[in-house]
Amino acid sequence: MSEFTLDPISQPPASFSPSNPRSKFTTTRLKKITQVGLKSIFSHGLRSLLTVLGIVIGVAAVIAMLAVSEGASFEAQKQFRDLGATNILLKSVKPVEVEESTNRGFGPPQAIVYGLTQADIATIRDTIPGISNVIASRIVKKNIWNLGISINTDVVGTAVDYPSSRNYNLRAGRFFSETELRDHANVVVLSDEVANLLFPIDNPIAKSIKIDSDYYNVVGIMEAEGFSNLGQNQAGSSNSAPSRVFIPFTASKSRFGETTTRQTAGGMESETVELHEAIIQVDNQETVIEVGEIIDQILQRRHKDVDYSIEVPLALLRQAEASALRDQIVAGAIAGISLLVGGIGIMNIMLASVTERTREIGIRRALGAKRKDIIAQFLIEAVILSGVGGLIGVVLGILIPFIISTFWGMTTIVTPIAPILAFSISAMIGVIFGIYPSMRAADMDPVEALRHE
Numbered sequence: 001m002s003e004f005t006l007d008p009i010s011q012p013p014a015s016f017s018p019s020n021p022r023s024k025f026t027t028t029r030l031k032k033i034t035q036v037g038l039k040s041i042f043s044h045g046l047r048s049l050l051t052v053l054g055i056v057i058g059v060a061a062v063i064a065m066l067a068v069s070e071g072a073s074f075e076a077q078k079q080f081r082d083l084g085a086t087n088i089l090l091k092s093v094k095p096v097e098v099e100e101s102t103n104r105g106f107g108p109p110q111a112i113v114y115g116l117t118q119a120d121i122a123t124i125r126d127t128i129p130g131i132s133n134v135i136a137s138r139i140v141k142k143n144i145w146n147l148g149i150s151i152n153t154d155v156v157g158t159a160v161d162y163p164s165s166r167n168y169n170l171r172a173g174r175f176f177s178e179t180e181l182r183d184h185a186n187v188v189v190l191s192d193e194v195a196n197l198l199f200p201i202d203n204p205i206a207k208s209i210k211i212d213s214d215y216y217n218v219v220g221i222m223e224a225e226g227f228s229n230l231g232q233n234q235a236g237s238s239n240s241a242p243s244r245v246f247i248p249f250t251a252s253k254s255r256f257g258e259t260t261t262r263q264t265a266g267g268m269e270s271e272t273v274e275l276h277e278a279i280i281q282v283d284n285q286e287t288v289i290e291v292g293e294i295i296d297q298i299l300q301r302r303h304k305d306v307d308y309s310i311e312v313p314l315a316l317l318r319q320a321e322a323s324a325l326r327d328q329i330v331a332g333a334i335a336g337i338s339l340l341v342g343g344i345g346i347m348n349i350m351l352a353s354v355t356e357r358t359r360e361i362g363i364r365r366a367l368g369a370k371r372k373d374i375i376a377q378f379l380i381e382a383v384i385l386s387g388v389g390g391l392i393g394v395v396l397g398i399l400i401p402f403i404i405s406t407f408w409g410m411t412t413i414v415t416p417i418a419p420i421l422a423f424s425i426s427a428m429i430g431v432i433f434g435i436y437p438s439m440r441a442a443d444m445d446p447v448e449a450l451r452h453e
Contacts (some may be wrong), residue, residue: 054342136396157252382434
């Protein structure tokens with residue numbers, strides 16, 4: 001065993017005496033205890049490094065997993081917020097029985113009538129208080145042309161306040177006006193990707209596109225960020241930017257009518273749908289969910305078949321928030337296991353250190369060191385190990401989400417509470433798992449400790 005040199009902390013300070021109940025650790029005393037702890041840690045560098053590694057991995061895992069979970073939650077909640085917290089979304093849906101018979105080719109071709117009607121919207125508007133606006137839309141699949149370029153797209157006939165109701169923004173130009181809506185004007189607003197496909201070089205504004213046999217003047221272009229990939233619309237495409245253009249509702253109704261015809265396995269099939277979508281805007285956010293339930297009751301009475309769907313973004317948002325909280329708790333618990341393992345590692349190294357330094361402890365006790373001196377010495381060593389591991393883990397925990405976002409394109413959000421919480425837990429683990437080894441060292445009998453070889 002190497003020669004042992006007595007440190008000043010083994011000797012009680014001049015101001016300390018058993019008869020003085022107000023005696024306490026001085027700054028110098030604490031400093032010397034810390035120096036002894038650091039010396040012990042560095043004397044077993046590799047063992048200390050491996051012990052700290054458990055805390056590092058645990059803290060980094062907690063922060064990184066919470067950041068990924070928070071990012072996923074943010075994206076999901078953003079989609080629901082973009083739909084509008086005071087909106088209720090109604091959609092026409094082909095009844096299941098009709099869909100199955102159509103797909104299998106059962107029965108002769110027939111005219112199918114389903115979905116939302118103008119009468120439904122009028123009833124909802126007239127009987128439910130608190131509804132500020134109703135925006136109805138029709139969606140028709142069409143080929144649109146610009147010179148020799150053609151794409152198949154959703155042509156959405158809607159009202160002038162449709163963009164504001166869905167939190168959409170314009171990249172260029174404007175949306176159509178009330179006058180153009182009233183006059184059945186042939187004007188169109190393109191999504192960003194449709195504009196790029198039809199006009200790869202030119203600026204589309206003030207130019208024309210062809211839908212069926214009519215030409216429509218391009219007055220605006222939507223921002224791509226304004227579209228959501230939530231759900232499927234009744235025309236069969238997603239609600240995303242590449243397959244949508246917007247024209248006045250009146251122009252859609254007068255140009256395309258309410259009946260569409262398509263080829264099926266059994267021949268020709270016609271579908272009659274008055275409205276494909278309707279956005280119900282409610283005055284008070286607190287009553288949105290209740291209004292949604294009332295609308296469902298009204299439509300159940302008016303429709304024999306379930307040929308509609310109701311989405312209440314606010315209810316979906318609250319579900320997403322609750323789900324996000326559960327996910328974060330689970331992620332934190334899983335990552336916390338790594339911290340627990342790190343704490344066990346700290347206890348292990350501290351117990352080994354107590355055994356190795358039994359004779360040192362006996363000499364300190366024989367020279368006047370109190371139990372609290374021994375407890376403080378080993379406890380500080382445990383806190384140093386967990387604290388250093390916690391700091392390194394915080395740095396890695398902040399860096400890992402940044403790497404994930406940069407290379408994989410995932411949204412990650414490191415909230416201020418995550419590093420603080422992870423570091424606090426690591427420090428607490430150092431204290432908790434350092435108490436038992438410290439108490440065990442302090443409880444050693446000085447005489448027996450001095451006999452230890």
